[in-house]
Amino acid sequence: MAHRALTVGARRGVLEHWVRLPVIARIAVVYLLGRAVTTGFLLLAAERSTVGSRFGADATIGSFVLGWDAQWYWLVAWEGYPHVLPLTETGQVTENAWAFMPVYAYAAQIVGLPFGAWGAGALLISLVAGFFACVALHRLLRHRIGASATMWAVVFFAWGPLAALFQVGYAESLFVLLLLIALDLVARRRYAWLYLVIPVMAFTRPGILAFALYLGLHGILRWIRRRHDPLSTREVVHIIALGALATATGFAWQLIAWFVTGDPGAYMATELSWRRNWGVDDAAFVPFDGWVQAAQFWFTQWGMPGWWGLIALGILVLAAAAMLLFSPQVRRLGVDLRLWSASYLLYLLAVFFPQSSTFRLLLPLTPLAGALAVPRSRGYRIVVLALCVLGQWIWIDQVYAQGSAYWQVP
Template sequence: MADVVLTRLRRLPAPVPIALVYVAARVVTTLFLIAAADLSGPASRFGPDADLGTLVLGWDAQWYWYVAVNGYPTTLPLTATGAVAENQWAFLPVYPYLSAAVGAVIGSWGAGAVVVSLAAGYGACLALHRLLRRRLDPAAAMWAVAFFAAGPLGALFQVGYAEMLFLFLLLVALERVLARRYAWLYVLIPVMGFTRPGILAFALFLGLYGLWRLRRRRVEPLPPREIVHIVALGALATVVGFAWQVIAAVVTGDPGAYLATELAWRRNWLPDAHGGFIPFEGFVTASQFWFRTWGLPSALGPIALVGLVAATAAVLLRERHVRRLGVEVRLWSASYLLYLLAVFFPQSSTFRLLLPLTPLAGAVAAPRSTAWRVAVLVVGVTLQWWWIYNVYALAQTFWQIP
């Protein structure tokens, strides 16, 4: 039945069925958020009087609002122990200021933020469909959009977070690479780079993509014009990736301002963490921390981490449904995962930070069994409620941070 409905929807121009799926998913998410607000109690950070507006502007949305209202500090705030405290430099400027511009027209920053997220989310659905249609049949591409729109992180489509805006830009950029049309990337890369952290992963992706194209140039010609674009865009992404650190250093007079700010959040889990940033150290330390927290020998953490990395690499290299998505999607996925491994301390926000791997939804949708697809959709919606219930209804402990 579900496939019959999708077949009929496919006869319409793609934006129409995607809009129908998207609106239906947003209705479900809205109902979940309203239910979470009703369940919010005295122990929750949102309190017993929470409502829909309270939730959609909670957590990091408050930081984005604070950026829009107050800008960035010229002097880094310090904790009682003299360490750099959490501050606005961890939040890039495109989303808060774009939300402020939209909000100035429709009445408030919060309304602007939700509109930007909703519009970017629909754009991301369109871009995902266009990207996957280059490798998958129409039904699989539409199911992937449904998994994305109604998946476990569905709340991010309509709260004051920059994820959807970044993802929209990213999916458009990836599709342009697949199309071998690079001009728009000169605009997309700087905007992405000042929307959310992650543009250095795109720089790595472009480097790997260039090497792959060079290796197979006898199969697919690599004209000089494309070489120039790939090299120039990789250089641009690298420069943009470090630009915010330079800007923070110039404004505050502290060369390590940005990294120190990012590390301030790590002290929520490791209060005695006062060292500087060391690539890949966060994941190793976290593996030990979480195993110890779970009552397991901390020495097993790094071993489990190596196993997880090996298993992930095997999936990207060998799993047949992932391979169907094309080398470009696999290279991006590997690049982004390596970037996370280098810079991130895994905790409850890990699920949110995995959102740029959304193109892999095509691999989940690729099997043609309707029963499989319906089951995946049901599981996704169920997990969405579980996520919303924890981070918005309960919102009590360190593992309930979105």
């Protein structure tokens, strides 16, 4: 009994000490422990990598940091963007650097200068941006779902299935940081700061057009609620101007690619060239057609009729809409974060061809981690965390240790 009482007392002491820590210190502990777990998984993946893997039998964490799309960001930093688009033997535009935005690539180049390595800069940016994304997520959610649920949402984010992106040369962690800051600024009506954030977001990775749609929906909602939530003329001007800025910067990269290459379709042809790996028609971009093509493609690959894929796609869209409209946990996040989630999902439906990178492209839906954390059951939260860690290992093992096939691209 004495031993049991001592154990209970020790647990209470640890809990009390934890509660007394500043929030940012608690987030730092969660994040650093998460990075230790991810590092362990990456080391294990390096050991498991074989000659059949993209990284070979002598893989290291360093080769993972510079793997897959990180190579393209490195190429942008060192060689810039091609003035002449590379072509296949049949005259089609092939994969090239125009598919990758410049902010992360050049920022990693600058940060990496003292270390003499672009990869060191990329790793530092991803790590630091990931930490501050956790801080921004906590700030965004803390008054919506409560202190305990918010900290658990940070845990799920920092330890989640895609947590390796905080430790490799991908722009996702930087983009999510900027996004969470932008969503918080909108929630707090600090519109003026968005004139600085939006252009950086736009040239970090694709997705700013979804934010433009979100701003439009936000403006409509505020107009509808103006009797209960006063809407000043100044705020109307800001919302319209920011929506226009997000839209303009969303299309600016296409214009820049046109100006540099002389080809008005340079960017779109570059993006569509990646679809060729899946054997689908990439002759022209048609909004929403990517999901229709992919639904039929994947079910055909699995030996089932293509029309089954269309039914599955319809069910998936309805399920996502039902979750955003009716889920009590999602509704707790507030209508603004639900509008963002709907805007981004609609954007993905319009422009994306779903394949193995789909999981990575869902990272901007990070605020929904708050919905996962709403249930108060400790057992439930521990199970979710265990699933996050398991998913993280499966993802790392597949795309790094085993990655060689077209469906293993992170």
